[in-house]
Each structure stands twice: as structure tokens, then as C-alpha cells.
Amino acid sequence: MPPAKNFGPKYWQRRLGRWPRAKDTTEGYSLLLPVPGDLPAFLRLALAVCSHQEAKHRVETLVIPDRLTLPVRQVVSAAKRQWQGTLEMLPLPAPERWVLPRLQNPARNHALQLLTGVAHSKASHILLHDADLFLLQRDFLDQQFVSCHERELACLGVSPAWDKWLERHGRRLVATWELCAKVDWMRAFAPYLHMGHENTLFGEKHTFDTTLYTQALTHPGLIEVSRAVDFAHLGYVISHYRHFVKGRVGWHIDNRFLLLFVRLLADLYDPERSQSYQVPDCTELAAGLSQKAPRVKYPSAREGRAAYKEFRCLLARALSGPWATDFQRSKLAVLLEPFDHFYDFEDASGTDAPRLRAAAAVAQLHLARQA
Numbered sequence: 001m002p003p004a005k006n007f008g009p010k011y012w013q014r015r016l017g018r019w020p021r022a023k024d025t026t027e028g029y030s031l032l033l034p035v036p037g038d039l040p041a042f043l044r045l046a047l048a049v050c051s052h053q054e055a056k057h058r059v060e061t062l063v064i065p066d067r068l069t070l071p072v073r074q075v076v077s078a079a080k081r082q083w084q085g086t087l088e089m090l091p092l093p094a095p096e097r098w099v100l101p102r103l104q105n106p107a108r109n110h111a112l113q114l115l116t117g118v119a120h121s122k123a124s125h126i127l128l129h130d131a132d133l134f135l136l137q138r139d140f141l142d143q144q145f146v147s148c149h150e151r152e153l154a155c156l157g158v159s160p161a162w163d164k165w166l167e168r169h170g171r172r173l174v175a176t177w178e179l180c181a182k183v184d185w186m187r188a189f190a191p192y193l194h195m196g197h198e199n200t201l202f203g204e205k206h207t208f209d210t211t212l213y214t215q216a217l218t219h220p221g222l223i224e225v226s227r228a229v230d231f232a233h234l235g236y237v238i239s240h241y242r243h244f245v246k247g248r249v250g251w252h253i254d255n256r257f258l259l260l261f262v263r264l265l266a267d268l269y270d271p272e273r274s275q276s277y278q279v280p281d282c283t284e285l286a287a288g289l290s291q292k293a294p295r296v297k298y299p300s301a302r303e304g305r306a307a308y309k310e311f312r313c314l315l316a317r318a319l320s321g322p323w324a325t326d327f328q329r330s331k332l333a334v335l336l337e338p339f340d341h342f343y344d345f346e347d348a349s350g351t352d353a354p355r356l357r358a359a360a361a362v363a364q365l366h367l368a369r370q371a
Helices: 008-013 039-053 068-081 096-103 106-120 141-152 164-168 184-189 212-216 237-246 258-269 282-290 302-317 325-335 339-342 354-370
Strands: 027-036 059-065 087-089 124-130 133-135 153-155 179-182 196-199 204-208 224-227 232-233
Touching: 027 039, 027 106, 027 141, 039 059, 039 068, 039 133, 039 258, 059 068, 059 106, 068 087, 068 124, 068 196, 068 302, 096 106, 106 184, 124 141, 141 153, 141 179, 153 258, 164 258, 179 184, 204 212, 212 224, 232 302, 258 282, 258 302, 258 325, 282 339, 302 339, 325 339
Parallel strands: 027 059, 027 124, 059 087, 153 224
Antiparallel strands: 124 179, 133 232, 153 179, 196 204
């Protein structure tokens, strides 16, 4: 196995210089679920969210973990029984499946997950679902495909790419979350060019995020952002978690409450703790609000009030769908009580209804028994 330090630009150019032979394809989309293999709660949530989507144009669903773990295998195996259509787990190729977990590079992981899905797709298009994005329209995915296909686009996104350099050069590109892309367009470029890398464009060197270099080389009329789509997205959750675990300087500061989000999902969607989550539990996180040197640092009550309110409101929207139960929503409220108090957040969503008060009492009892 090559040493981790050898996985640089030249390696990827040699390794991913060409695509494998194309498969016969069906008109429709392959739903790609790139998930963190060591955080099974995200896989459970992604499957739960997508299971409530209409699937008229879905050809297959491919779960692509960044590392193989027993919990991921078990979750996929259990979900197959009731899944609408084909559901398969697609491991990363060797040797990357063994080396990438050591590198803890979220951008590299995600890019290889995308390319692995495209290489195995049996559909005319791929649709790349973010595990921390919540689809609040039942026909969201199908409509993304229909719009992309009927308008003969190379790719259709739901958010503009955040790259001021590209904007200055007149390129309005799309971010990868919920990206619908034509497989033939992806295959028109060498695979490694879709990865995040440094390249020269417009006579200048620039570091491009996943697919942005190839989008920049594509006619602007073939790239569009969807209109009037309804979703809730926290964004960059896994990236923040990976950098935190790696111990990179500054990533213990949780100004957007993303590490808290990881811990909450672990408690809500993996209560049996099938895997070790390397974020402190909610009790320790809450205690850190008043400590001088906590493992995870949060902003002061005054500085963080607005950001916490935004996080809480987004979380309420994200868990408003059928993939969350009253018990889970009430358990969430109990877990967040110390944060709500610290940041003076008052929930005005109607959670004082008798039904939810009863669920909250059960959640409180359940947490007390776990303690």
C-alpha cells in the first residue's frame, strides 16, 4: 500500500486519468449517498429522508461510505427490505478505501465517493445527496432530474458555488449538494479533473473545489440553479467533524454548532451507539459553555445568540419531516435545554402541545436511565 504522503496531485492524475468502460444506461438518475462510514447516524438519516421521496425516475440508490464499517453494512442490509427499487452499498476502490481514512481529508473523500458513484452508475444522470441536507418536498429529487433532463443541462444545482474568484471571472457555478449531473458530461473529462485541485484558468492559478474546474470549462448555459426548492441544509458538517478529529488548530471552536449537531444526530439516530462518535456527549458540551478551556468551545451568550437562534430554527425545520418522531423532537428539546438557556432561546414552534409535552416527559426519563 502506498504511504499516505504519496497521495498527492500526481498520484490522482495517474490513478484517475480515465474512466472505466461505460455501462449501458437507463434514462433516469442514480441517487448517490456519500456518507461517513464511522458516523452511521448520518446514513440512517439520509436513508430516512430519501425514503420519503418520490422515485418515479430513480434507477438505483448507491450508498458510498468513505470507509467500510460493520454498522454501515448492517444499516444498508436492513434498509434493503423496504427500499423502493435497488439499494446497494458501493465501497471505494482499493487501496483508497484503506488509506483515505488515515488522511482525514473530507474533500478528497467526497470527491472519490462522487467519482466512484459515477463510474458505476446505470442511469443517464446522477443525483448527489448531502447527508446533512433535509428534503422538504416529496418530489424534490425527481424534479431535479426532470428539470436537468428536459432543459438539456450538464448540471443543475440548488445553491450557487461560494467562490468569489470565479464570480469575478463571470462564472456562476453550482455547489455539489443535491447536484444533478449528466453522466456523459462527467465522463467528458478525466475523472481527476472533477476533484478539488489547483489549476490555471483565465491566466491565473486557483484552487478549485469538487467539480468547479470542470464546470468552469463548460458553457455557462449548461449550468443552472434550481428555482423555488424547499430544503434545510447546515453544510460542511462532516468537514468540520473531520478537522476536529484530526486535531487541526481552531476546529474545536463550534461557532456554527456543527459538532453539537453531530452529537445530537448520534443521540437521536444511533441511540444504541453502534459506533464510537468522537464528539463529547451533550452533557460535556453544555458544561463547556462555562469552562475556560473546554474540548469544544462555544461563543459567549452575547456573541453567539444570533447564530444559535439561526441554528435552532434551521434544526426545527430539518426535523419537521416524517423522518423524525415526536419522541425524537422532544428528546432534542431536552438535550438542548442548557444551550437554550445559555443563549436565551425561546422556542415558539408550538412544542408545548400536550402530545409533545408527554413525549418530552418520556424523553427525559429515557435520558435519566441512560445517565
